[in-house]
Amino acid sequence: METHAAANAPLERKGRMAVFWRKHFWGLLFLLPAFIIFILFLWVPIVKGFVYSFYHIDFVKGNSFVGFDNYKVALHDGDAWTAVKNTVYYMFLCLVIGFWIPIVFAIAISELRRFQGIVRVAAYLPNIIPVVVLYGLWRWFYDPVGPINGVITGWFGNEPIAFMTDTNWSMISLVIMESWQQFGSAMLIYLAAVLSIPRDWYEAAEIDGAGVWNRIRHITLPSIKGLLGLLLILQLIGTSQGYQSQLAMLDGGPNNATLTYALLIVKYAFNQQNYGVAAALGVLMFIVLGLLAIVQYRLQGKEGDVR
Amino acid sequence: MKQMDRGILSSFDLKKKPVLIGYSIMVLVLVVMSCSMLYPILTTFFNGLKTNVEVNSFPPRFLPSEWHFDNYDKGWNFIDLPEFLRNTLYIFGGNLVITVVVLGLASFSLSRLHVPKRKAVYFFFMMTLFIPPTTYIIPNFVNLKDLGLMNSFAAFWLPAGANAFFLLLLKNFFDEIHYEIFEAARIDGASDYRSFVQIALPLSVPIFSTLAIFIFSSSWNDWFWPSLIMHNDSHYPLATAIYKYVINARGLALNIRFAILTMVMIPPIVVFLVFQKYIMRGLHLGGVKG
Structure with a gap:
């Protein structure tokens, strides 16, 4: 976004958002399911792997932090x-x-x-x-x-x-x-x-x-x-x-x-x-x-x- | 394969004695190799036809002395094969649908539609290729448990959409479709949705067949992961059931075991022989990706 439009920002931004959405709506909508699934089933496990390595995992009593143990x-x-x-x-x-x-x-x-x-x-x-x-x-x-x-x-x-x-x-x-x-x-x-x-x-x-x-x-x-x-x-x-x-x-x-x-x-x-x-x-x-x-x-x- | 007038060797080379001897040895080795590939498959089949005494005799014989086709009948009734087969097909079908819908839409969008920060989005998907799956196999399991997907087919269907390699193949395919086709559709007033459903999808039948082969072989092969996720017979796919009840079974006669193994082995071989063209192309795509 250009910066000189700051004067009448609210109106411009609204218009620009509309343009943005009209241009990108389908593209983003088509990507949405893949986004959700990749996050839920790939990125979350990958990140959780690092988190879990510092925890004691217990499905019944809940997890507890154990540091580098x-x-x-x-x-x-x-x-x-x-x-x-x-x-x-x-x-x-x-x-x-x-x-x-x-x-x-x-x-x-x-x-x-x-x-x-x-x-x-x-x-x-x-x-x-x-x-x-x-x-x-x-x-x-x-x-x-x-x-x-x-x-x-x-x-x-x-x-x-x-x-x-x-x-x-x-x-x-x-x-x-x-x-x-x-x-x-x-x-x-x-x-x-x-x-x-x-x-x-x-x-x-x-x-x-x-x-x-x-x-x-x-x-x-x-x-x-x-x-x-x-x-x-x-x-x-x-x-x-x-x-x-x-x-x-x-x-x-x-x-x-x-x-x-x-x-x-x-x-x-x-x-x-x-x-x-x-x-x-x-x-x-x-x-x-x-x-x-x-x-x-x-x-x-x-x-x-x-x- | 097209006929070539020469390879590394020319017809002139083959007139020389040492080369000819070397070439003959090479052909012999290839024949032996082909036999060693076919031998285990035929052994499985023939062992399924022998009496149990004959399978256990030492040294083993290749052909059965009597042909007992009733072993196949016993094998069929030993475990509930149709039920496990149904589970495998459930997993295959669901995985295929999710792949087509989720990855088809995403790759079409990345390839043909306006996406802000396309590079970053693409990177977000492709990064996952560089992370070896074994390193997050345990958190993946715990994650599915947290999501409450244990013992449900959704635990296979939904993660099937999280496959960056398939996304890459699909995107490359869409990239190669001529842009004019979509432009013409746009001029005729088709929305993005319509150009996906009515133009991109029908055109991409070949790539989806290749993916279908990949998905088929993985759902037919995978035994370990389902054995962790699924907890009872009514949900085990075929491979898991075979591993649990046939390979690890004590006191199951060897000939019956081989009869069951033959029955499990034949459908993929038939699929392979029918869809050879797509499989070979799939391999080629795999090779390009590396």
Whole structure:
């Protein structure tokens, strides 16, 4: 609003308000429901998370202020540090086992001249199946007398592996299961990027005498570099919050070997009814992940429109 | 996919021995990969047809020796699948309606109408994308409890409208519709409301189908959150019920369990095969957002 209109303000303001409302009425009205819902179901919980972390939550007697006690409990809990270690280990395993598979398969599938569609659908199929079905399925796969151990003992004559109950194996087993289940969607994203690389670049490289490996190394990989970085950050953010398969398959066991940080939050809240400490753990996680998200945003901004 | 005359490899490359061997190995690996994707699905199906003794035999066999279709009948009667299915469809339908109405209106407004401080408003919505959901899962639960939404479908329907990612997809879609169409409607005397209902909505059927797929898969998949919100059988969606009564059941014969799992698995696969086009595009949109 301009300032020189201050002389006959009341009349002008009334007129301007009318203009404002005539111009913006529908726009604001259309935004109103979304405003209310975003505040009620996203912003209020987010803000309440910070508030609750300073309170002892009691649904019956009411909440009471406890200062930093929740944080003290959280930081002095040995399980919390185990959970941090497990989460980092889980993120690491997801990188080592899960990150490169979609890239390799995307490049391989892009080279298929026939049946590309069928292979793509096959690779994406596990994403379609409800996860609860997969939990049931993989529990049977990993069973000491399941099909995988059938192959290990029958074909190779080795001792059966206790995939679920051996603390060295349990997290790895979960990561293998998740990688199998999820690689299809990342693969399709990479595949679209690989297929959009102009074919004549390869032609030119071949005429210049570049071998197959050099073409992949110097043309294909640099072309999808932006996407690689983006999906890497997204995977890190995603896996740092993972808890559902750990909860469903093993409930954090055996001996806390698959207790991730997010699972600890859930357990504090719903097993011990200690919502205050759970909220405090959430705030601590928010601070760490917030930094990661900022890095991602900067990266995305630098790459521009990543396709 | 269109036929290409060359990829990374040219037809000339394939005449060289080492490349040809490498290519064959690659094709072999892809075949193995495809089989390892199909194997679990078929195993589930065939295990549902075996006798319980045969499922538990070691080492397991792939094909059943006798075909017991009555397992499916027993599985159907083991838990009240239609009721849980109805609950899942309730959640799916309500979520879809809320998404279309709330986010459709908001994104149309942000994209096409006069909004004061548009940048700030947009930021208000998009900021929520940067806050990881797990960090506020507990306050979210307590918040729903405070609002008195426990054990009600509204606890799923209303928060479905608070999805910044869908808002982003919708807004991008509306941005790409030609402005002339709305201008023409304006000249013909259509109000903002009418141009939304009669022009924007019909034009955005493809994006809403993509969103419908996303919503379908999340309401079909989500088992943990409903198990916290809902308290009795008449409200559990299918995934939660399967997890509680089938996956964690003691003393449920394995073959019956696999029969139930097969029945739960087939509808999403059918939906996928029918709506493949929209799903692939949805993935692409997801990829652009990153």
